[in-house]
Amino acid sequence: MSALVKRRGAAVQKRAASEKRTEYLAFLLAGDTYAVRISAVGEILRPPPITEVPRAPSPIIGVVSVRGRLVTVMDLRRRFALNEAPIDGKSRVLLVDIGGDEQVGLLVDEVLSVYRLAESEIEPASVLGGEQPAYLAGVGRPREQKELVLVLLDLRAAIAS
């Protein structure tokens, strides 16, 4: 990759510098690193006591109260058909606005950090091969951490389906 960058030369670097960067919040889910646009995340919470809702769709683990508001919590592991894991000290709930004055909470294993990705650092989901689900928005490859692969999610699509 570095060779590629070198060959393209100054023009690319110049474009990268002026390129619009988007902030992504990275988190862990069953050992993989995922990221969502930070603008979609309203708040990060330690998991409050969750009340299970019997017979709810499988990704939904229950409802919680966040400062008097009722929020449905979805386990992203279940959503992506990953092995389930118990909630622990590192678990967090991301509050996501889904419009209509309503928020949904997404349970993740651990919140990592924020990455500012330029458009050139984002590859389309098709690089993963074949037809990909709508919630996969692409793959993030931050230049400063070459070994890191961020699975970029479209939260609205992930919640809606």
Next chain:
Amino acid sequence: MAEQGGGKGESDRAREEFLSEAQELIDGLGRDVLALDELSKVGRSDPELINDVFRAVHTLKGLSGLFGASMMSGLSHELEEVLDDLRLGRIELSQRVLDVVFRAVELYGMLLGVERGNGMDLSSDIEALLVSLGEVSHRGRAGGASPVAQYELDPGLLGVLTEYEEHRLRTNIQNGMSLYKLRVAFPLATIDSALDELKANARPHGEIITYLPTGGGSDADAIELEILIASKESVDTLRSALSGHQLAIEEVPRRPASPGARTSLPPMARLSVPAAPSFGPEAGTQLVADVARVPIASLAPPPDRDLTLRSVTQTVRVDIRKLDHLMNVVGELAIVRTELMAVVDRLRNRAEMRPLMQELLRLHRSFERHLEQMQGGILEVRMVPLGQVFEKLARVVRQLSREHDKQVNLVITGAETELDKLIVEELSDPLMHMIRNALDHGIESRDERLRAGKPPVGTIALNAFQKGNQVLLEVEDDGRGMDPKQIADVALRRGILTPDEARDLSVRDALSLIFRPGFTTREEATDLSGRGVGMDVVKTNIGKLGGVVEVSSDLGIGTKVTITLPITLAIISVLFVEVAGRTYAMPLTSVEEAIVYDQTATRTFEGREVMTVRGATLPICSLSRLFGHTTSSPPPHGFVVVTSVGNRRVGFIVDSLIGQQDIVIKALGRTLRGTRGFAGATELGDQRVALVLDASALVEEAFAEKERAA
């Protein structure tokens, strides 16, 4: 005294009516006196306000006399005297007078408690106050500053004069006119023209100051007016000038120099007058003809003597429980609506029933629309202005600021903002706490404020306003503000915060630590606040109402606590039950009873589980099984909650009954829309949430399950 109604029930109701009306008057009184206090601080006064206070006390006097609340009527009598002096400028509105009046308002509240039977003995308090009232009053020095005082005019009459009328009265007296009172009965049908005619006839001889209905007169088709005229003519001249009218006329006597002569009989007395100067007659007994002493407009007519034209207000007081009952009826109608729709669906499949189905569908829609209007209407009736709470707070602030020698101005905006009655009631304690905090922690001492370059008098603002379908309440002070660092330190010391958490704490998070249980910055509790059981309770209580509390603060500038609340609440009564370790809420409207689960009385019967209850068969269904909770067999001492929706009854087996409660129900989110069996959720207080069951869906499901099984 007038006899009150017929049976005991009626007199109880009349008494209840008296207590609540008196409460309302006392609340209003408190508000007006506070306003007077505010004005007097800037050296002003407001005659109208004093009149309002006077009128309220006067009405209280009449009311309490009528209901035999002798201490209250005695107090009112003396207080009225002082207020009359104030009104007529015979005494100054001094701080001392205000203190006495404040004390009286306080005692009124306590007296109401006595009337409700709390057994308190207030006689020494009343006596002490009566002495203070006597000291500040102008009694015994008749012929004071106001010329009006020279006349034997009933305070009740003076109380209802407009400012202009009072002015005219004074001018006429100063011009040497005599005052006359006329009593005329007008037929209801022609009152307008007859009154105009009388006015025209009277005009050449004098000036009509005012006229008001007396509430007397035995003819239901007539209304009796009392008319006050100032004239230079003699009583005989006037009588002949108005001879075309059926009227009684008398001259208003001048007040004699000696006090106590007020009980002298006016010349017009036709019938007996109560021996002692009673506070009763104004309350509307028809027999009393003590014309000079019957105030012209009795402000508190007993309801059963009310003439058509006399209903002064358009409002009624309603017990909130009656509204709750109506709301439950609406809930039941909603079930009927659902069942109707099921009938429509059944007809839909039959071609020959189509026209009937169409008609039924149309009726159903109209029913649905009206039901919604009814529901909206009832919710609207429950709305009351926040001012009801604010007034109480204003009194507390005044009291606290005097006791603790911190000068504070309370600035209230948005008192007219309306919220559900239940929310308003529940708000008074949290708001009280926040105000105490502002006074104790926020506002600095006078010296400290001066050193900080602030005005010596602190300000606490209480603001309310509507924003969308929410109401925002702010308690803001211009005190010393909160230091996020200090709060974090305290939280660390008290073990509320771990050092790990303390490291990267935002200002907002630090401030919100005050809502954690056990948080207090005061080393020693004052009687104002600082016991560490404060803001977390406030937060929990507000949370129960579906509201949110937030705090913002600038060090040295002030603190603002904001409460966001929904305007209306969906409040329902529920039975909390436990199923497989989970808590659920069953709406009480669908619960018939809860009985002990008796395994020996159950049979399985063509795949249906039934239980014999008092000889009848009840289908039963385990909630735990319905919800797929993995548990062992039902505990031997479970309960069966008999739930009925329409004609269908199902007994739901639960592990235990927790209790009955009124809760605020919140809708589940869109992602749970497809999940049947739940009407919503409610907060349990400790951040936990309980699901509210949808009885009709569950009953339907229980039946469907059994039908499948059959």
